[in-house]
Amino acid sequence: MPHTPDHSVRDLSVSRPRLRRDLRFTFQDLRGRPSYILEDLTHRRYFQIGLAEYQFLRGMDGRRTASELLARNARDIGERALSEPEASVILRWLVEQKLLETESADQSDRRYRSAAERTAPQKQPLLQQLLFLKFPVGNPDRLLGQWLPWLQWATGSVFFLIWVVLLACAAYVLAQNWQPFVQSTTTAVLPQNWFYLGLSYVTLKLIHEVWHGIFAKGHGAVVPEWGVQLLLFVTPMTYVDASGSWRFASRWQRIQVAAAGMYIELFLAALAVFVWVNTGPGIANTVAYNTIFAASTITVLFNANPLMRFDGYYILSDLLRIPNLAAKGQQFVQWLGRKLLFGIRDQPPPAYLAQPLAIGTYGVLAFIWRWVVWIGIMTAVALLFKGAGIILAAFSVAGILLTGFAKSCSFLFTGNGGPRPHLGRALLRLTLIGASVIAAGWFIQISPSPKAPAVMEFAGKAILRVRCPGFVEEVRCANGQAVVAGQILAVLANPVKLAELGQIKLDIQHSELRRRSYFEEERLSAYQAESEHLRSLQEKLATTQELIDSMTFRAPVDGRVFGVDLPSLKGRYLQPGTAVLTVLPVSAPTVLISVAQKHRAILDTHRGQPVVLRLRGQSGTWRATLDRPEASATTAVPHLALLSTGGGPLPVRGRPQLATDRETGLARERSGDSELSHFAGLERESEALASQELTEARFAAHAVLQAQDGLPQQLCEGVWGYVKLANVAEERLGVWLCEKIVVYLTNRWEEVTGER
Template sequence: MARRNLNTLDFTQQPLCLAGDLRYWPIHQRGELVYRIEIPSLHRYFRVGYEEYLFLSLLDGQTTIPQACGLAAAKLGSRAPSAADAITICKWLLKNELACFSSDMQPSREPHRADGAATTEWSWLRRFNPFWIKVPLPKSNALMRSCSRLLNPVFSSAAILLGMALIAIAVCIVGLRWADFSASSAALFLPNNWIGLFVAWVGLKVVHEMAHAVACQRMGGEVSEAGIVFVLVAPLAYVDVSSCWRMNSRWSRIAVASAGMYVELVIAAAALVMWSLTESVAAKFILYQLVITAGLSTLVFNANILMRFDGYFILADLIDVPNLQSEASLSIRNLLSRMLTGKWTSDRSLGSWRRYFVFAYGVAALLWRVVVCVSLFIAASTMFAGAGIVIALAGMCIWLASPIKLIFGAMRTLLQAGLTQSIRPLVVSSGLLAAAAWLVFFCPIPTAISVPSVVDYLPETSLRSRTSGFIRMVHVVDGQTVNRGDRLLTIENRELVTQLEELELTWQQNEIRLRQATDMHDASQQQILRMNQASLTQQMQPLRTQVAALDVISPRTGRVVAPALAQRLGAYVAEGDALLTVASEADKQLIAVIGEDVVDEVRGWLGQAVTLRSPCFPELKGRLERIEPRATDRLPSAALAATAGGPLAVRPANDPSDVDSWRLLDPVFRGRIDLSPAASARLPAGLRLRTSFGFQSQSLFQRWSQTIGSLWYRAQKSVADSV
């Protein structure tokens, strides 16, 4: 059917005819009788009220619109649609291809338009969004029917009771072994494990969608389509179970919507039970990955009511508002219409509490959609070593194409209506756009600056070897209190001792020759021998210092801190290697890990008191003394690494022989915070804290720019490291 401009048509003279392939059936919604309309070939569903349905039933291709209005008024009285309402209904029918003029052909049913309205000049953009590419599988209906017959027993009453019991047992296990469960999460942050998590997640999503398909067919529906959708090149499975709208019971639709989450939670519960029973470290790690991907990710993503996932459809049926998103968008448009034009249109069919709930949901969903779009834009711009910025810009243009078209269309309509009627909308809309731009680009957003920190002993308390050799004797143990002058270790270096003995022997021989030359009054020989004597003395001095250092003596009174000291017996140490720490409880400091994005603000706190927070201790104070001038990717303490339960993500060092086996993903600056004697005595070494440095006041645009820059740097660095 050729497209027409609906605003230029004369509906009073041209009768309409409903499409011949439509299906209708009545349902009760919120205590009212309504009718659903289905286009079977496109799997699209619509809902109309009883009054609208009665008006539609009169459109037989021979009755004109005024005649249909008169017949409807005779049956409905004051509840009948007005002439203006009838025109609006007819435009809606034509736009959604539910009807056509009697002189035109029946609407065509093109498969690629199954998920939207009639084709427009902008619809091709939606089909080529690089953020969301859908690829249907051929003959998916037969495949889904075969799988449903095999998996139908999964949703039997006995299987559901068993699954719920398994989930309850898993919840009890998590509560009883929470410390072990939370400690196992550290390994998930390792970059080498991301591939395993991704593969498990993709596999579980296939199972998730299969559960929807099985539940839908068990409830009497059918799966019209199945396939793969690529979200930022990541493959995900999907199934079209829109036939659920044929089910009159909303509880049946809720069962279908929750089937995928239920199956994933059962898998997570079974994995958690096995995790608690097995002793194998490898098996525990694999099972823990399965628990997180099947349990936590399901609750975070699929149960999210702000996106059109399972949680959204469950909520829509629970509050009995099937078209929740459309109603929410309409409520926001009504508010904007009132702000721009002063006219207020309110839908009383929702009732009092639903109307306010739907509006609040619409605002929350809009904000969430903005957050998701920005997050996808940031993620896409750092893909392919930064070349993903092209994908990000293409996706952003496609997202903004329709809103921009609507805005310009509305402005054109306002200007055509006359200058006096367009003054208020233009002024209000310009003010709103200016306010939005100010909020994004210029408005400072105070955010607390809090960085991870760790308690460590002062650098001067660490004893380093002043010579090289093998540790032959250990005279102390970890935690032992020693006094100044006590022997701690004995290092053996026979080559060094032999070299010193040879020099001493040579010195003694030179001393004898010097005496002989003195007795013979040989002045020239005396001068040569004295020069040799001075040279030998100069050579022996550092050797004597190194030989004396073979006995490691405590320089102060304190406690020995060396957890693996006994294991170093017989190990080789080079000059400058750390041996152990001898410190008192007052010899501690706090090392703060300061990111590049906040280091400029933190520098303003040099010499000032800062706040230290820990869940184990009350709030404490310290003083920021210095910040290292250069950033580093070396860990200040292993306690801060994610592998040890800390907050910092790490990666393996490029050089396997490196003493520090882990590196930070992003370079950081180290800050030294002095502690009071009382705080130093209370805080144990290795304790993780958060250090607060007031607030930062950057705008949203500045923070997004810093985030993209940081991710870009990380992508470039990973490419450089791989090369």
């Protein structure tokens, strides 16, 4: 059996290391200092080394001893030469990474073994294998080489200028249609859209990876593999091995390869914006919206996120000129943990000292993000796979806790090859930390008052909408201005409709002449027919005149007027149904509160009690008195301002048809007679309300603002925030957390076992 000697433990004067002949070095400039990329062609791995390490490795020909190489390194490099301990560490690393030739095997045997090692499945944690299934589908290098002449135009400067202009235009168009775009998100996640969303996602990601390969090939790299990776067994994620770009001397070429996928996705998303805006309901409109949604939201959360080892990470690493940023950040977090938990007083990692702010910040943020992602994945597993998911998540949590405990004990008693902590000082520090956590949970008192979204509303508000389309000719009011009933607020003009009115008047005159003529000629049947025709013309005249009169907007009640960007209205053409102005009465607003079902008991016990109100965009808090909670929960939408599609806190979903007549009334109620009169004043909004529903049924409640100083005079309909119930008994933080965890786990288990 071939034996690979451990050069790291042999005397430097004896070992004669020989570097593998298939390794390749590429020069790179790193912040003005020379560095080299060591490329392992057999295993498709890349390592970045400094000038001293490069000079030391290049001399490993199997004839000179490590001591001779170290002496030459000191002579050629000078003060920055490797020390003997550093040389021993490098030799150990070369053996561990299988970068040295064996003493008893020839090149063909080594290549055979390396190929076998490469094709053999890599040992990974079982949970990682289950959650991230990887399926290579072949070597695309030759195919990408054939595509390159046809697609290379998309990697040039001309296409980049087109890309910039197109994205700017698409951003402007999307901003003009932002409200409809946000409202459409409710349908994007519905089951009936999953097929189109999945199709758009898979197509985008396939193009994404192809563009990585095209840019890599365009700069001369080899692309040896691509494939599919399944996240949680159901979410397909394509990948391409573009690691050959790491040996590029120019960091901008490396950045181009890393950004290529997002580059083409944003280009396609920009094209989809114009398709979505200019098409009506149908497959084309749906696919275009899904393309925008997938290429923006998913790309930002994953590919552009530098805290994950995707495109954004490699771009950030090259922009900062910090190779192996994630590894260096992790080393810093490990050192910081040893220092804080065990009292180790060793120096920080050398890489951290070079750029402490960037590496330290990234390491801490990446550490937090990994935990967030892990918690999210465990939650998804528990929800997606029901009982099996809960068991899998439990095993994962137990495994992480036990592994962390074992590593901590090993480090505490052995130091794991580094400085060993002082046992007494470390145990004292850990005891104090644990005691502090327990004391905080016991002595810190909290008031776990539930927060509930709330919105300001005015009983009797009037929304002035366009009945007859036309151009805005005059705007005679300002936002927030006090107005009186009958005051003219705005005037529209429609020359076509005025001409139509004149033509109708002329037709009436002709009809009267004809009718008089028929009467004089005693043509009774013609006279009666013409009389009917004249009556229809007069009705048409009245209707047209009413439409023209409606183009003059008058205040229906005394109050204050509000509108969106009133100064820019002049000269704009408004379609029927467009809301122009809202007149709020002089009466004080009320507070509409949407309460989760689990807080119903608290709601009942606090009727007539004060609540604390905090509004978005307003400083300070106000007090209101809880007046009347509704008797039953409903999924009907309480107010448009509270919907997630409009920037509010309540998630909604599309509803193909109304469930009951009562919920139909919820969206159309205008008077105060109904128990759910908080839907008053939503006339035309009723269609938007009726087409959507809350994802979970909620209770509605009302509160009356208490008389107090500092209430904003310009408070308008739709301003939302949160209310918090006051005078709730305090609880210990630790007890409250434990109860919440037990209740959550119990509910999840009951859902799985069907006991609920």
